[in-house]
Every structure is written in structure tokens, then in C-alpha cells.
Amino acid sequence: MIGNLDHSILQQLWWLIASVVGSLFLFLTFVQGGQTLIFTTASTEEEKSLIINAMGRKWELTFTTLVLFGGALFAAFPLFYATSFGGAYWVWMLILFTFILQAVSYEYRKKPDNILGARTFEIFMSINGSVGLLLIGAAVGTFFTGSRFSLNLYNSVTWGTPYHGLEAALNPFNLAFGLFLVFLARILGAMYIVSHIDHAPLVKKARKATWINLLWALPFLLTILISLVTMDGFAVNPATGEVFMEKGKYLHNLLAMPAVLVLLLGGLGSVIYGVAATGFLGKNSGIWFGGIGTVLVGLAIFSLAGYNNTAFYPSLTDLQSSLTIHNASSSKYTLTAMSYVALAVPFVLAYVAYVWKLMDAKQLTLTELSGEDAKDMY
Amino acid sequence: MLSANTHKEVVVGDQILTTVDWARAQFALTAMYHWIFVPLTLGLSFLVAFFESIYVKTGNEEWKKLTRFWMTLFGVNFAIGVATGIILEFEFGTNWSNYSWMVGDIFGAPLAIEGIFAFFIEATFFAVMFFGWQRVGKGFHLFSTWMVAVGSNLSAVWILVANGWMQFPTGMAFNPDKARFEMQNFWDVALSPVAVHKFTHTTSSAFLLASLFVVGISALFLLQERHQKMAKRSMVVAAVFGFIASVFVGLTGDEAAFNVAHRQPMKLAAMEGLYVGQEKAPIVAMGIINSSKKPGDDLPAFYQEVKIPGLLSLLANRDPNSFVPGINDLVFGNAERNIVGAEQRMVTGKIALAELARYKYAREKGDEAEAAAALAIFDQHKGDLGYGYLNNPAEAAPPVSTTFYSFHIMVVLGTLFPVIFLAVLYFAFKGTLEYQRWLNLVCFFSIFLGYVASQAGWVVAEVGRQPWAIQGLLPVGVATTNIAASNVQTTFFIFLTLFTALLLAEIRIMMKQIKIGPEA
Numbered sequence: 001m002i003g004n005l006d007h008s009i010l011q012q013l014w015w016l017i018a019s020v021v022g023s024l025f026l027f028l029t030f031v032q033g034g035q036t037l038i039f040t041t042a043s044t045e046e047e048k049s050l051i052i053n054a055m056g057r058k059w060e061l062t063f064t065t066l067v068l069f070g071g072a073l074f075a076a077f078p079l080f081y082a083t084s085f086g087g088a089y090w091v092w093m094l095i096l097f098t099f100i101l102q103a104v105s106y107e108y109r110k111k112p113d114n115i116l117g118a119r120t121f122e123i124f125m126s127i128n129g130s131v132g133l134l135l136i137g138a139a140v141g142t143f144f145t146g147s148r149f150s151l152n153l154y155n156s157v158t159w160g161t162p163y164h165g166l167e168a169a170l171n172p173f174n175l176a177f178g179l180f181l182v183f184l185a186r187i188l189g190a191m192y193i194v195s196h197i198d199h200a201p202l203v204k205k206a207r208k209a210t211w212i213n214l215l216w217a218l219p220f221l222l223t224i225l226i227s228l229v230t231m232d233g234f235a236v237n238p239a240t241g242e243v244f245m246e247k248g249k250y251l252h253n254l255l256a257m258p259a260v261l262v263l264l265l266g267g268l269g270s271v272i273y274g275v276a277a278t279g280f281l282g283k284n285s286g287i288w289f290g291g292i293g294t295v296l297v298g299l300a301i302f303s304l305a306g307y308n309n310t311a312f313y314p315s316l317t318d319l320q321s322s323l324t325i326h327n328a329s330s331s332k333y334t335l336t337a338m339s340y341v342a343l344a345v346p347f348v349l350a351y352v353a354y355v356w357k358l359m360d361a362k363q364l365t366l367t368e369l370s371g372e373d374a375k376d377m378y
Numbered sequence: 379m380l381s382a383n384t385h386k387e388v389v390v391g392d393q394i395l396t397t398v399d400w401a402r403a404q405f406a407l408t409a410m411y412h413w414i415f416v417p418l419t420l421g422l423s424f425l426v427a428f429f430e431s432i433y434v435k436t437g438n439e440e441w442k443k444l445t446r447f448w449m450t451l452f453g454v455n456f457a458i459g460v461a462t463g464i465i466l467e468f469e470f471g472t473n474w475s476n477y478s479w480m481v482g483d484i485f486g487a488p489l490a491i492e493g494i495f496a497f498f499i500e501a502t503f504f505a506v507m508f509f510g511w512q513r514v515g516k517g518f519h520l521f522s523t524w525m526v527a528v529g530s531n532l533s534a535v536w537i538l539v540a541n542g543w544m545q546f547p548t549g550m551a552f553n554p555d556k557a558r559f560e561m562q563n564f565w566d567v568a569l570s571p572v573a574v575h576k577f578t579h580t581t582s583s584a585f586l587l588a589s590l591f592v593v594g595i596s597a598l599f600l601l602q603e604r605h606q607k608m609a610k611r612s613m614v615v616a617a618v619f620g621f622i623a624s625v626f627v628g629l630t631g632d633e634a635a636f637n638v639a640h641r642q643p644m645k646l647a648a649m650e651g652l653y654v655g656q657e658k659a660p661i662v663a664m665g666i667i668n669s670s671k672k673p674g675d676d677l678p679a680f681y682q683e684v685k686i687p688g689l690l691s692l693l694a695n696r697d698p699n700s701f702v703p704g705i706n707d708l709v710f711g712n713a714e715r716n717i718v719g720a721e722q723r724m725v726t727g728k729i730a731l732a733e734l735a736r737y738k739y740a741r742e743k744g745d746e747a748e749a750a751a752a753l754a755i756f757d758q759h760k761g762d763l764g765y766g767y768l769n770n771p772a773e774a775a776p777p778v779s780t781t782f783y784s785f786h787i788m789v790v791l792g793t794l795f796p797v798i799f800l801a802v803l804y805f806a807f808k809g810t811l812e813y814q815r816w817l818n819l820v821c822f823f824s825i826f827l828g829y830v831a832s833q834a835g836w837v838v839a840e841v842g843r844q845p846w847a848i849q850g851l852l853p854v855g856v857a858t859t860n861i862a863a864s865n866v867q868t869t870f871f872i873f874l875t876l877f878t879a880l881l882l883a884e885i886r887i888m889m890k891q892i893k894i895g896p897e898a
Contacts (some may be wrong), residue, residue, distance in 0.1 A: 061505075064500070067493050070468055071489040071492065074478065074485075086471055086473075086475025086478065086860070087860070092468060100462070104461050162862075306656055338490060341490070357502065376449075
């Protein structure tokens with residue numbers, strides 16, 4: 001069945017699968033957002049512990065989704081994996097560095113004799129939630145602004161700057177993208193706190209944090225949107241595979257793919273409604289509107305970058321080295337085999353959702369933090 | 379043409395270290411740190427599941443306390459295992475960019491499958507295991523604990539499939555247009571005998587190490603005359619698990635060696651320091667290897683050695699009289715035994731590389747006739763493609779001393795551990811375990827020995843296959859990223875500092891939790 005699909009269809013399907021995983025990761029960055037709220041929204045040790053324990057039940061899911069995103073890109077688009085990770089070396093290394101810090105911080109923070117002290121691990125979490133996301137945003141921004149690299153006949157990458165990707169963070173569009181992700185994660189983190197924690201003073205501050213962070217996010221969001229509809233883009237001639245610059249390429253993509261426009265506007269509307277519901281209407285379910293909205297926006301962004309004959313990882317040094325979902329992909333055989341494997345994803349999502357529902361049925365309280373299970377709490 | 383990145387170098391003392399040196403050092407550092415934590419996760423997850431199963435079956439709260447004690451240690455260890463693991467996946471891209479492109483079509487799939495099938499099980503049920511005691515029923519909690527064990531070990535399946543493929547590349551073909559290897563048969567990759575033996579040998583060794591950990595910490599409690607009842611219970615369960623695992627490690631180790639003999643004969647020769655092939659080849663029971671010796675010279679291989687005749691032939695071919703090739707045979711060839719050496723394969727490999735280059739440029743120019751001619755010659759020689767990148771046939775041999783000593787340390791310690799488990803079980807059933815001071819001391823120090831054996835096993839597997847990233851097809855010097863060595867050097871030291879700090883924190887936290895004990 002899947003084996004009968006055309007290679008080009010499989011390439012598009014795998015760009016969609018990678019986009020779904022990437023977009024789910026963006027939703028799950030509410031964990032990173034929550035980690036940065038411990039220094040701005042929590043005003044007591046108890047509130048801090050409540051936030052960390054709420055996020056601590058989900059941090060691994062975010063981490064795993066990031067790992068799967070990397071694995072899916074490696075399996076489906078190995079030339080992107082080789083080019084971006086090998087070329088934009090320092091950006092990815094720093095991102096990974098912040099995720100190493102995160103992985104141990106939950107478990108070690110409150111354990112006696114942890115050498116570095118609880119505050120150090122809290123700072124680690126905050127670095128992951130801010131610097132880590134900023135750099136991920138900057139890296140995704142290069143899907144639209146391009147990077148300085150070239151590939152030789154053997155597809156071996158040579159990076160054009162000695163900064164190996166750090167230069168991306170200095171581009172205003174990429175920077176806006178990164179900062180938007182940071183504030184979006186904080187909005188989602190605040191929404192999750194409201195939904196998951198039973199502690200009136202903290203919840204009140206978290207409700208306020210949703211719209212304050214939305215205000216902070218707005219200038220960056222507007223920068224991204226205005227840039228996207230006005231900037232030149234990296235188009236591909238489908239007949240020859242030649243890459244060329246096209247004025248208003250991403251606006252053209254939006255108009256050529258109305259479903260993507262609907263995803264983008266619907267997603268942004270859903271996030272804004274989630275903020276309004278949480279911040280002003282006193283509802284606890286805003287995280288779901290925020291989460292679904294984030295996934296839709298993510299899908300729209302990845303679709304704009306990869307579909308409609310667009311180079312998703314453009315080269316500024318040598319246009320013809322730019323990566324498209326066709327020239328960067330795995331073979332038809334591998335994409336077919338992986339597509340069969342991907343049939344398991346709905347089952348994975350189903351048990352994740354079931355356990356999530358089971359574990360979040362009761363809100364987290366201070367009593368739980370000091371009860372029988374206190375020794376295991378973060 | 380791809381070339382070894384030897385021009386990108388950093389001078390350290392009187393040594394010139396190139397990008398590939400630092401990339402190898404960084405990968406070894408990350409993998410070895412990761413392998414400190416992962417075997418304990420793989421084995422302890424099952425032991426915790428056993429303990430909790432007994433608790434659920436008996437309803438005895440003491441078993442619950444015991445379960446939660448080992449679970450706390452599991453959690454501390456698990457976190458740093460996750461932290462070091464994420465780096466490994468992405469290092470393939472950052473430090474081994476050419477590798478990622480050339481074999482990503484095959485290698486990426488197991489990593490993605492690992493994420494889908496294993497990591498999500500771990501991540502989802504880990505939260506229930508630790509924070510679900512009051513949120514879910516007893517039965518679902520136990521199910522979650524088992525799922526963490528299953529998920530952890532499933533992740534080992536896929537990463538070892540990937541590693542097995544690097545040692546024995548199969549189920550693929552080279553695509554000259556893309557300049558990469560492409561998968562032709564998924565099942566050949568997933569079920570290759572090397573992958574199967576790698577998984578069974580590695581996971582059973584992890585069960586062994588975790589059993590040593592539980593036995594050792596429990597023995598410490600007996601020495602300190604604390605928590606004796608719980609300690610003895612833990613020791614019995616872990617010693618049974620550990621003994622079964624030890625036997626399995628031995629059997630799978632034998633199968634793994636048999637596979638190495640046929641798929642990676644150079645590695646086997648290095649494991650035994652065998653330079654000149656022979657019939658009735660001996661195993662060196664003990665020996666001091668001559669580290670100055672090079673392939674083809676007349677120096678003795680050992681300063682001192684004790685050999686058991688015929689045992690290596692038996693291990694390699696199931697026949698004590700059979701011929702086992704040595705390093706010299708594999709480097710320079712042995713016409714009498716019909717062995718084509720690296721020297722000859724380099725000639726063939728260089729032809730393959732030259733014809734590949736001619737093919738690529740002809741295609742670029744649109745000269746299809748020349749491209750077809752080049753491709754025909756390339757096809758005749760592509761089997762030795764990787765050897766074309768070597769500059770000297772002796773490069774085909776791995777570091778012999780490191781491989782030899784690591785292998786022998788692993789085997790000697792692997793033979794000792796089942797004896798320890800049997801002794802624990804003997805005295806436990808006699809009811810005198812707490813009085814066996816020497817045995818308890820040995821058990822405690824065996825934790826360290828377990829880690830040494832475990833690390834030595836990885837050194838044999840990874841150092842023994844040098845210079846290859848992909849056996850026979852892609853040497854490590856070609857697999858690296860085109861990046862200045864100073865970048866990789868800097869990240870090496872960042873990770874060294876970070877991982878060491880985290881390891882120290884982990885040890886301190888573990889020691890404190892052990893001091894607090896299960897009955898706190």
C-alpha cells in the first residue's frame with residue numbers, strides 16, 4: 001500500500017510527519033516556559049516547588065519529543081541533519097548543552113548533598129527555558145533567512161563563517177523568531193500552571209502572566225508575520241530542481257496554500273483565545289486552546305518553509321546547495337519502511353493521552369508535596 | 379572527493395590532534411559516560427519491577443519501602459543517562475556530518491524507531507512510576523514500572539541495531555549519484571546476526587551490572603549492620619537475576635566472538651594480539667603485550683604470555699585445529715590461505731574512488747558515455763571502497779594493546795561475577811549472609827569491578843573496529859564534519875567538565891540516599 005506511493009509523495013508525507021512532531025514539541029515547550037516562570041511568577045519557595053513539580057511530570061515528554069524530532073529528521077532528511085548539525089555546529093551544541101542541564105535539574109534540585117545547591121539547578125532550568133528556546137527559534141528562523149554553507153559534489157558541507165551558526169542569532173528575523181518562542185512558551189507554561197495547580201495566589205499570578213507575556217510576544221510576532229509576507233524567498237523550479245530567489249515567495253505560498261493560511265490564522269486565534277480565557281475569563285482550560293493553536297501555527301510555519309516548491313534550508317553562499325524536501329530526503333525504500341513504522345504513532349499518542357489524563361485528573365497541591373511521597377518530589 | 383580531515387588540527391604538547399581525533403575523543407567521552415548510567419538503568423528497572431511485583435503480590439509494606447528505595451536510586455541515575463544520551467544522537471550530526479549523509483538513509487531509521495517505540499514508553503510511564511503512587515491504582519502503577527523496564531530495554535534494541543550495522547553493514551547498496559549508501563532491506567539491517575548478538579550480550583551484561591549494584595549496596599548495609607532484612611531480600615533477588623544474567627553473558631559473549639571472527643577478523647586478531655595467523659590458534663590466558671610492535675615487523679608480540687593452545691580456533695571456528703588469521707595476514711595478505719590483505723584492497727579501493735570521481739564529473743558535464751564507463755569500473759571495485767581512503771595498509775589494524783587488555787579484563791571479570799552471585803545465594807540459603815564479612819566486602823567492591831568490565835566491553839567493541847566508522851566502507855577520518863579542530867576541542871572540554879561535575883553530583887546524591895536507607 002505505502003510502497004505504491006510515489007517518492008515525491010513520501011517526501012511530502014515525511015515533511016508533514018516531521019512538522020507534526022516539531023509542532024508538538026513547540027506545544028510541549030510549556031515545560032521550558034514554566035521553568036522561566038519560577039523566577040518571575042513564583043514569589044515563595046512553595047510556589048516555586050509547585051511549578052517545578054507540575055512541569056517535572058512532563059519534562060521528559062518534551063525532551064523525548066525533541067529527540068524524536070531529531071531522529072525523524074535524521075531518518076527522513078539526512079542531508080539536512082548532516083548539513084545543519086555539522087555546519088551550524090555551535091547553535092546546536094549550545095541548545096544541547098541547555099537540555100543536558102535541564103535533564104538533571106529536576107531530579108537533583110531537591111536531593112540532599114547535590115553539591116551545586118537547589119538555586120543552581122533552578123538557574124539551569126531557566127537557561128534551558130530561555131537560551132535554549134531562543135536558539136531553537138533562531139535555528140528555525142534560518143529556514144526562511146538562509147545560512148552560509150555550500151555542498152560539494154559528494155554533499156559534504158562547508159560552512160561559510162567561523163561562527164558555525166551563531167551568526168543566525170544576530171539576524172533580526174531569527175532573533176524575533178527565537179524571542180517569540182520564549183514568550184510563547186511562557187504563555188503556555190502559565191496556562192499549564194492554571195490548569196494543573198491548586199494554589200490560589202500562584203494561579204492568580206499565572207493568569208496575569210499569560211496576557212503580560214502575550215504583550216511581550218506581540219512585537220516579535222508582528223515582526224515575523226510582516227517579514228514573512230514581504231520577504232524574498234527561496235523558490236525551486238520543480239522541473240529542473242534549480243533554486244532561485246522569488247519576491248514575496250512566502251506570501252505566494254500562503255496564497256497558493258489557503259489551508260496553511262487557515263492553520264496560521266486559526267492557530268494564532270486559538271492561542272489568543274486561550275490567553276483571554278485564562279487571563280480574563282477565569283477558565284482553566286486555556287492550555288488546550290493555547291496548545292492546539294501552537295501546533296497549528298507550527299504546522300503552518302513548517303509548511304511555508306517546505307511545501308509549494310520551496311527550499312526549506314536555503315544556502316546564501318550557493319543557492320544550488322539549498323536543501324529541498326526532495327534533494328535532502330532518504331531513499332524511497334527507507335521512507336516507505338519508515339512510513340510503516342509511523343503507523344504506530346497514533347497508538348503512542350493514545351497511550352500518552354490516556355496516562356496524561358490519568359495523572360492530571362487531580363490538581364497538584366502543597367499537601368502532595370509534603371505528604372507520603374515528599375521524598376520523590378522535585 | 380571526500381577526504382580525511384587531517385588538515386584541521388590543534389597542537390597539544392608535542393602532539394598534533396586533528397578534527398577526527400577530537401571528534402573521536404568527544405564521542406568516546408560521551409559514550410563512556412552514557413554507558414556508566416545506562417546499564418544500571420536497563421537492569422535496575424527490571425529489579426525494581428521484580429521488587430514491586432512481590433509487594434503487590436504479598437501486600438507487605440516492607441517490600442514497598444524496598445521498592446521505593448531502589449526506585450529513588452534508579453531515578454537519580456536515569457536523569458543523567460537521559461542527559462548524556464541526547465548528546466550522542468545529535469553528535470552524529472555535529473561531529474560526524476559526512477557519516478550522517480553517507481549512511482543516514484540506513485542509520486537514521488533505527489534512531490527514529492527508538493524514539494517512537496521506546497522513548498515515549500519510558501517518558502510516559504516514568505512519571506507514573508515516580509508520582510503515581512497516590513494517583514493511580516496499585517495494578518496500573520506496577521504495570522507502569524514494568525513498562526519503564528520494557529521501554530528502556532526496547533531503546534537498547536534499536537541503538538544496538540544501529541551499532542551492529544556499523545560493525546557489519548548489510549541490507550544496503552551504494553548510490554553513486556547521491557554518493558551515499560541506501561537501505562535495500564530493512565529486515566537484514568534489523569535482524570543481522572551481529573545486531574542480535576550485540577543486543578543480547580549488551581543487555582544481559584547490563585542486568586549483571588545492576589545486580590552487582592544491588593548486591594553490593596545491600597552488602598554494605600550488612601557490613602554496617604543496618605536494614606539487614608531488606609538488604610538480604612534485595613541480595614537474594616538480585617543474585618538470582620545476576621547469576622542468570624552472568625550465564626547468558628557468557629553464552630552470548632561466545633556467540634559474539636564467533637561473529638567477530640567471521641565479520642571482523644581484524645578485531646579478533648587484535649583482541650588476542652595475534653599477528654601471525656596459525657592453525658590451533660591459542661588464547662592468551664595472561665600476557666604483557668609489546669606495545670611497540672607494528673604489523674609486519676619482527677618484534678615479539680608479547681613480553682610474557684601464558685597460552686591455551688587451540689582455544690582461539692575453537693572460539694572462532696568451533697574447531698580447535700582450524701586456522702585463524704593474524705593481523706599481518708589481514709594487512710599484507712596471505713596467498714596460501716586466500717586472504718586478500720588491506721594492502722591489495724587499498725589498490726582496489728583507490729580505483730573505486732577515482733572512478734567514482736570520474737563518474738561524478740562526467741555526470742556534471744553531461745557526458746553520459748564517460749559516466750557509464752566510469753560506473754562500470756567503479757562497480758567492479760566498490761567492495762573495497764573504504765580501503766581507498768587509507769594511506770598505509772597498517773592503518774587497517776586497530777590499537778592492539780587497548781583492544782587486547784580491554785578484552786581480557788572483561789573476560790576475567792565476567793568469569794568472577796557468577797561465582798560471587800553463587801556465593802551470595804549459598805550463604806543466603808544457609809542463613810549466614812550477614813556474617814560473611816569478606817564476601818560482603820567483595821560484593822561491595824564488585825560494583826566498581828562491574829563498571830570496569832562494562833566499560834572494557836565497549837572499548838573492545840569500538841576501539842577494536844578502528845579505523846572504521848562503517849566496517850570496511852567508511853573510515854572515521856572521512857566520516858567527520860569539515861570543521862576546525864579547535865571547535866570540537868572546545869566542546870570536548872565543555873562536556874568533560876559538565877559530565878564530570880554531574881557524575882560527582884550523582885555519586886554524592888546516591889551516597890546520601892544510601893546513607894538514609896530504605897527504612898527512612
